[in-house]
Amino acid sequence: xxxQLDLAILTLVVIAAVGSLMVKxxxxxxxxxxxxxxxxxxxxxxxxxxxxAFTEASVxxxxxxxxxxxAVFRTTRRTKD
Amino acid sequence: MKFLGLVIAFITGVFLVYAAxxxxxxxxxxxxxxxxxxxxxxxxxxxxxxxxxxVTAVLADYRTFDTMFExxxxxxxxxxxxxxxRTFLKKEEREERLYRHxxxxxxxxxxxxxxIPPSDDFERIDDSWIPHDLIIKTICRLMVPFIxxxxxxxxxxGHHSPGGGFQGGVILGASVIVLAMSxxxxxxxxxxxxxxxxxxxxxxxxxxxxxxxxxxxxxMNFLDYSALAPILGVGPVTARSHGILIVEIGVAIAVMxxxxxxxxxxxxxxxxxxxx
Numbered sequence: 261x262x263x264q265l266d267l268a269i270l271t272l273v274v275i276a277a278v279g280s281l282m283v284k285x286x287x288x289x290x291x292x293x294x295x296x297x298x299x300x301x302x303x304x305x306x307x308x309x310x311x312x313a314f315t316e317a318s319v320x321x322x323x324x325x326x327x328x329x330x331a332v333f334r335t336t337r338r339t340k341d
Numbered sequence: 342m343k344f345l346g347l348v349i350a351f352i353t354g355v356f357l358v359y360a361a362x363x364x365x366x367x368x369x370x371x372x373x374x375x376x377x378x379x380x381x382x383x384x385x386x387x388x389x390x391x392x393x394x395x396v397t398a399v400l401a402d403y404r405t406f407d408t409m410f411e412x413x414x415x416x417x418x419x420x421x422x423x424x425x426x427r428t429f430l431k432k433e434e435r436e437e438r439l440y441r442h443x444x445x446x447x448x449x450x451x452x453x454x455x456x457i458p459p460s461d462d463f464e465r466i467d468d469s470w471i472p473h474d475l476i477i478k479t480i481c482r483l484m485v486p487f488i489x490x491x492x493x494x495x496x497x498x499g500h501h502s503p504g505g506g507f508q509g510g511v512i513l514g515a516s517v518i519v520l521a522m523s524x525x526x527x528x529x530x531x532x533x534x535x536x537x538x539x540x541x542x543x544x545x546x547x548x549x550x551x552x553x554x555x556x557x558x559x560x561m562n563f564l565d566y567s568a569l570a571p572i573l574g575v576g577p578v579t580a581r582s583h584g585i586l587i588v589e590i591g592v593a594i595a596v597m598x599x600x601x602x603x604x605x606x607x608x609x610x611x612x613x614x615x616x617x
Contacts, residue, residue: 311396311397311400311504311505311508314495314504314508315507315511318507318508318511318512319508322515323600326515326518326522327603327604330607330608334607334608
């Protein structure tokens with residue numbers, strides 16, 4: 261695998277992870293967390309763990325994002341801290 | 342306080358990095374896992390279980406206790422969501438009901454004791470009801486069967502390709518959630534009632550544990566599927582392959598209904614009326 265691609269995806273993982281912690285808007289944090297999961301899914305695929313990547317794509321990027329969005333809709337969209 | 346938290350996080354990070362140095366290198370042939378664990382799985386999986394996908398064989402046969410309790414964890418998460426969030430409406434809140442005439446869009450309010458003639462022309466709605474978008478509704482309706490077929494393929498084909506009970510179950514649950522998001526929760530609950538969801542969730546875990554108990558009754562170890570050979574009428578190796586499929590189906594049922602159950606409770610704040 262190209263090391264440039266590896267590096268780009270790793271950088272995006274870090275950016276998405278820090279971003280989802282820093283963003284005040286919880287809906288944006290949920291979407292960033294979904295992006296983080298998808299980048300992790302790509303990383304698993306690069307490392308050859310296709311089963312784990314499949315789980316990450318379906319659970320992490322798919323359903324858990326929906327749960328987060330549902331929870332944000334039913335509570336509040338801004339964080340207090 | 343924030344500074345203190347940063348310091349603690351930094352020190353923990355340093356320790357983690359320090360500990361990670363001791364790990365064997367990525368794909369190191371001298372590491373303990375590569376010297377005796379992995380070679381056994383790679384060489385013996387096909388002759389012991391006749392499952393080409395080693396990951397599935399490890400997950401559902403060699404490390405099947407792990408997978409059983411993973412399914413139990415997901416079941417417990419769904420049950421906890423239900424117990425924490427579910428609320429039942431008080432009687433005075435149930436007095437007035439809103440019905441919408443589907444063809445004309447006229448909404449009528451029925452007071453306590455009143456009822457409408459039983460027909461399919463009226464649908465029950467809530468006061469926060471908004472019209473469904475036609476494009477989203479139609480596209481989602483079209484997509485749901487294909488998502489479900491793909492999910493069943495993922496479950497059934499887990500022996501040969503990436504996939505299995507967890508992934509297939511999540512995709513099956515996602516198809517129901519897509520329906521609930523594009524329409525509303527009432528539409529989904531008509532097709533899949535709350536009781537059915539709860540019972541199926543337990544049935545999935547029970548199918549897994551029951552298979553193990555059946556193996557125990559037939560005189561082998563817990564979840565040693567080769568004990569099922571006389572029941573299934575095949576050899577012990579093929580019985581292991583079939584046993585993996587049975588528990589994968591159990592996991593798929595449990596995971597699918599757990600996802601739907603959690604979504605139902607979270608999206609409607611536990612009162613099961615409108616959803617998102």
